Structure formats: structure tokens, C-alpha cells
Amino acid sequence: MAQYQADIIEQLNAIEVDAHWFRRVFHTFAASFLMYYLIPDVGWIGMVKIVVPIGIVVCIAIIDYRRIRGELDHQRFFGLRNYEKGRPASYLYFGTGLLLLLLLFPQQIAVPCILCASFTDPVIGESRYYLGKKQAYLIGFLVSLFLFLLTWYRADWRVLLTISLVGATGVVVGEAKKLWFIDDDFMIQILPAILLLLVWQAALFMGVNILPAPLILPLQW
Amino acid sequence: MNNTTPQKEAIQNLLLRLELWFAPVLIVVPLVVSLVLVWDWFSRGFSVGLSRYDGELLLAILILFGNIAVDIQFLRSIRTLRKKE
Numbered sequence: 353m354a355q356y357q358a359d360i361i362e363q364l365n366a367i368e369v370d371a372h373w374f375r376r377v378f379h380t381f382a383a384s385f386l387m388y389y390l391i392p393d394v395g396w397i398g399m400v401k402i403v404v405p406i407g408i409v410v411c412i413a414i415i416d417y418r419r420i421r422g423e424l425d426h427q428r429f430f431g432l433r434n435y436e437k438g439r440p441a442s443y444l445y446f447g448t449g450l451l452l453l454l455l456l457f458p459q460q461i462a463v464p465c466i467l468c469a470s471f472t473d474p475v476i477g478e479s480r481y482y483l484g485k486k487q488a489y490l491i492g493f494l495v496s497l498f499l500f501l502l503t504w505y506r507a508d509w510r511v512l513l514t515i516s517l518v519g520a521t522g523v524v525v526g527e528a529k530k531l532w533f534i535d536d537d538f539m540i541q542i543l544p545a546i547l548l549l550l551v552w553q554a555a556l557f558m559g560v561n562i563l564p565a566p567l568i569l570p571l572q573w
Numbered sequence: 574m575n576n577t578t579p580q581k582e583a584i585q586n587l588l589l590r591l592e593l594w595f596a597p598v599l600i601v602v603p604l605v606v607s608l609v610l611v612w613d614w615f616s617r618g619f620s621v622g623l624s625r626y627d628g629e630l631l632l633a634i635l636i637l638f639g640n641i642a643v644d645i646q647f648l649r650s651i652r653t654l655r656k657k658e
Contacts, residue, residue, distance in 0.1 A: 373643070373650040374595075380643045381599045383636045384606040390613065463632070471639050502631055567628030571613070 376474040378443070383470040385450060389459055389568035405454060409447045416444045445535035449542050459566045461548045464496075464503040468523045469541045472496045476527055489524050496520035496544075506564035511555075515548060515562070522547040596651060600644050607637035 391401050418424045420438065436442060446469065453462040472495045479488035500516035507515065522544030527536050555562045610633035618626025 373647040377599050377640075377643050377647040380640045381603055383639060384603045386632060386636070387606045387609065390609070467635065471635075474643060499635075502635065503628070505631075506628075565625060567632060568610075569617075569626065569629075 379474045392570045405451050409451045442535045442537045445538035449538040457545050460563045464500045465541045465545045467499045468496050493520050493524045496523040511562045518547050519544045603640040607633040
């Protein structure tokens with residue numbers, strides 16, 4: 353298939369009227385999961401904080417496995433695209449990425465990445481339709497930059513600038529680089545997180561902790 | 574052909590109902606989360622003069638306006654679909 357044909361199909365998918373805004377609103381809704389950081393880490397609640405998200409993602413994975421095997425009708429899954437028919441759906445990738453961020457990454461790294469998946473992805477999607485790919489990625493880069501600047505505002509200005517540029521680049525590359533086996537909903541979260549993790553570890557290796565104070569503090573129990 | 578058209582319509586209706594059922598959750602939860610963050614910022618931070626909770630206010634504003642912007646379009650699309658139905 354020629355590139356222009358692929359682009360046309362992608363555009364047609366993007367304006368699929370009903371599913372279109374449903375997908376967008378699901379993305380922005382995901383920002384609500386930042387509530388996770390308000391939950392205290394102590395006692396049994398700390399355990400629940402780990403077990404429940406894993407349980408949710410495992411349930412989604414089982415449902416999606418049944419869908420791929422054909423036991424559940426693909427058409428009953430609202431908002432799925434045609435290319436998701438024979439592979440894990442984007443919501444599973446999104447959930448897995450979110451789970452990894454919440455459980456394995458420090459809050460300072462996870463928060464901007466979750467925000468980028470929630471807001472940058474829909475912004476790029478909308479812009480791509482109206483303005484074309486290049487401009488959409490430029491806008492996506494600026495939105496991501498803003499989100500990183502906002503969430504790391506307590507850091508030293510040199511760290512703030514470096515982290516924001518690295519993070520925003522990771523977001524745009526994660527969104528733009530299409531791989532058939534990994535969805536961009538996963539990459540847009542995990543790629544910038546890994547890049548920031550590397551920068552943080554490199555700074556730690558040199559004896560500097562660049563992580564600012566966390567934005568969300570757990571409630572007292 | 575006669576069999577597939579009603580079947581397609583039934584699936585469309587089912588999907589539409591599913592979307593409508595999800596709509597309140599998708600719209601209300603982010604608003605509640607924003608309010609909780611604002612409340613937490615106010616009660617633990619602003620009211621006692623601690624600035625370390627200011628980040629929660631920033632996030633609350635971001636979640637609130639980010640979601641409202643998309644929710645408006647989403648509700649419009651649902652209204653259009655209902656009219657069509």
C-alpha cells in the first residue's frame with residue numbers, strides 16, 4: 353500500500369464520527385488515575401494499591417485475549433479500529449503502560465508521562481486531521497513541553513529545561529513511530545519515562561538527585 | 574442482505590447505548606478528581622500556608638480544563654447521534 357493510501361485510511365479512521373470523540377474522551381479521562389498518588393502507602397491500603405491495578409489490567413487482558421481468539425465479537429467493542437482486530441487493542445496497551453508507570457516509576461516521572469498520554473495524544477490526533485502530520489507533531493511537542501515544564505516547575509532551571517526537552521521529544525517519537533506490535537498509546541507513556549529514568553540515573557551516578565519534590569502528597573491515614 | 578442490515582443496526586444501537594452508559598462516568602470522574610485535588614490543596618496547603626501542595630492545584634486545573642474541552646465535543650457527538658437515531 354502506498355504511503356498516501358495509508359495516510360488516507362488513517363485520516364478516515366480518525367474521523368470515524370462516533371468512536372472518534374469516545375476515544376478522545378477516554379484519553380483525557382485517564383488523567384484521573386493521578387488520584388492514585390493521593391492514596392496512602394501504609395498498611396493494607398499499600399497492598400491494595402498494588403493488587404487492584406494489576407487485577408484490573410489482568411481482567412482487561414483476559415477479555416482482550418478472548419476477543420482476539422474470536423470468542424467475543426470484535427464489533428461489540430466500541431471505538432476499536434480495524435487494525436486492532438487481530439492484535440491486542442489500544443486500551444490494553446494504554447492500561448499496561450499506565451500500570452508500569454504507576455508501579456515502577458517515581459511519581460515525578462510518571463505524572464508528566466500520564467498527562468502526555470491523556471492530553472498530547474488527543475491534541476496530536478485532532479491537529480493531524482486539520483493541519484497535517486508535521487504541524488501536528490510540532491503542536492504535540494509544544495503541548496508536551498508545557499506539561500513537563502508544569503510538572504517539574506520545582507526543579508532547577510537547567511534540569512527543568514533538559515527534562516522538558518528530553519521528555520517532549522520522547523512523547524513525539526513514541527507517538528510518531530508506528531510499530532505493528534506495540535501501540536502508540538503504550539509508547540507515548542513508556543518511551544519518555546525510560547528516557548527520563550536514564551537521565552535521572554545518570555545524574556544520580558554523578559552524585560546529583562535531580563528529582564524535584566512530588567506534586568501529589570498521599571493523604572494522611 | 575436483509576438479515577445483515579437489522580443485525581448491523583442492532584449492533585450500532587448496542588454500541589450507542591454502551592457509549593451513553595459510559596458517558597457520565599467519563600465526564601464526572603475527572604471533575605470529581607479535580608475537586609478532590611483542589612480540596613486537598615486548600616485544606617492541607619493553602620489554609621495553613623504550605624506551598625508544597627500547590628502542584629495539586631496545578632494538576633487539578635489541568636485535569637479540569639483538559640477534560641471539559643473534550644467533554645463538550647463528546648456531548649455534541651452523542652447529541653448528534655441521538656438525533657440521527
